[in-house]
Amino acid sequence: MIKAKELEIVLIVASTLSILLLYLIGAKVSDPVSLEKAEKGSLVNFTGICVYSQKGFSILYDGNNTIILYETLKMDKSYKVIGKLLDESKRTVEALKIEEASKNTLNLESLEGAFWKDSSCYLLTPQRIKLxxxxxxxxxxxxxVYGLFYGDRFHVVDYIPKGLLKTPVNGMPFRIKGVVIRNITPITIWNGSEEINAYLPYKTKLELGDEVEITGIAKLYSTLTIYANSPSDVKVIGKAKTVPVGKETIGEIAYGVCQVTKDGIALSLNCTELKLYGFSADFGDIIEFYSIRRKNSLYCIRCIVKTPREELPNSICNPISGIPLKIQGKVTSVKRYKNGFGLANVTNENCWILVKLPKSLGVHPEANETLTAFGFYTTYRGAPAFEIPSRDDVCLDGPC
Incomplete structure (x- = not known):
């Protein structure tokens, strides 16, 4: 008797639910149809990607059609929906059943490119496609990437990473690694085989000799050029190797203590054939320096005058060929020739030397004046002589 009563209750509940379902769908119970074949009130079956979602409102898209659901779904997820079509425009569906669907059930598009992040996230092909x-x-x-275009972006359902580009492609992202050998805009990186220019983000600074890794957009000009758009794309990963001057290769730091043999925009030194840029010193100064090696020159990273030329010993009694020297003594006589060339005999204690005075030097010492000069030992008609490079390298009756 009790079992019969329970069965009667179950049948009543089932009947009520069936009536309610028929009321909700407003149609005869039948198999769901596609959106294209449906009419208002039909039971529809739709599979698509969620391309818009906010609380209680979502839009699904299958590549051709869109439907509106008053449900909260997850963006870029695939869903299969069975529900009642609520309007003749075939836009709004009252969902009766929602389940996540496999991406294989959709006719997805596929694109290949490089992932890029700027103000938004993009796929570069190199055309910029917003994701x-x-x-x-x-x-x-x-x-x-696999997905569908909707509105102004590509909705990604799935993707497969394929690693960084190994060779640069114009307009595509590329990562370089090397040493900073020039740090003005654009900076120049030596990667071990070639120079690469790079434009850095605003206020991003690098030091000469920094070993760096930079990711940016490649432009295939005569020199490969990289445009980095974020400070996080510029990483200092080390410092260039330091070696004694004369043993360095491009991209290494040369260290030395050497004498200036010629001054000017660049310094000539007695320890290398390369000129040193980025530092000022006088002819004859002894400098200590750390410099970055470029293709045909050195550039100062940290340089100091270790021994000013004024502190060099007086070499009038002990001249050495081939290196800058300092002499100091009293002018005992001066001889001038018709062509403007002159000779001054300078003595110090028991030592003497002839100082060459070409007209271009513009120096006119007088007897008994004290002459201090910086230059090179030479000879004149077999006699010991001294050659001065410029007017700045000679002083009369006072310190230089």
């Missing part, structure tokens, strides 16, 4: 979301891959990495 519906950022990908969990390295910036600049090649990817193959």
């Amino acid at each position: 519906s979301k950022c990908l969990n891959v390295t910036k600049g990495e090649k990817v193959k």
Whole structure:
């Protein structure tokens, strides 16, 4: 008797639910149809990607059609929906059943390019395609994405990472690694085989000799050029190797203590054939320096005058060929020739030397004046002589 009563209650509940379902769908119970074949009130079956979602409102898209659901769904997820079509425009569906669908059930598009992050996330092909979301891959990495275009962006359902580009492609992301050998705009990087120019983000600074890794957009000019758009794309990973001057290669730091043999915009030194830029010193000064090696020159990183030329010993009694010297003594006589060339005999204690005075030097010492000069030991008609490079290298009756 009790079992019969329970069965009667179950049948009543089932009947009530069936009536309610018929009321909700407003149609005869039948198999769901596609959106194209449906009419208002029909039971429809629709599979698509969620291309818009906010609380209690979502839009699904299958590549051709869109439907509106008053449900909260997850963006870029695939869903299969069975529900009642509420309007003749075939836009709004009252969902009766929603389940996540496999991406294989959709006719998805596929694109290949490189992931890039700027104000938004993009796929570069190199055409810039805005993505519906950022990908969990390295910036600049090649990817193959699956999804659908909707509105102004590509909605990504799935993607496959394919690693960084190994050779630069115009307009595509590329990562370079090397040593900073020039740090003005654009900076120049030596990667071990060639120079690469790079434009850095605003206020991003690098030091000469920094070993860096930079990710940016490649432009294939005569010199490969990289444009980095974020400070996070510029990483200092070390410092160039320091070696004794004369043993350095491009991109290494040369260290030395050497004497200036010629001054000017660049310094000539007695320890290398390369000129040193970025530092000022006088002819004859002994300098200590750390410099970055470029293709045909050195550039100062940290340089000091270790021994000013004024502190050099007086070499009038002990002249040495081939190196800058200092002499100091009293002018005992001066001889001038018709062509303007002159000779001054300078003595110090028991030592003497002839100082050459070409007209271009513009120096006119008088007897008994004290002459201090910096130059090179030479000879004149077999006699010991001294040659002065410029007017700045000689002083009369006073310190230089």
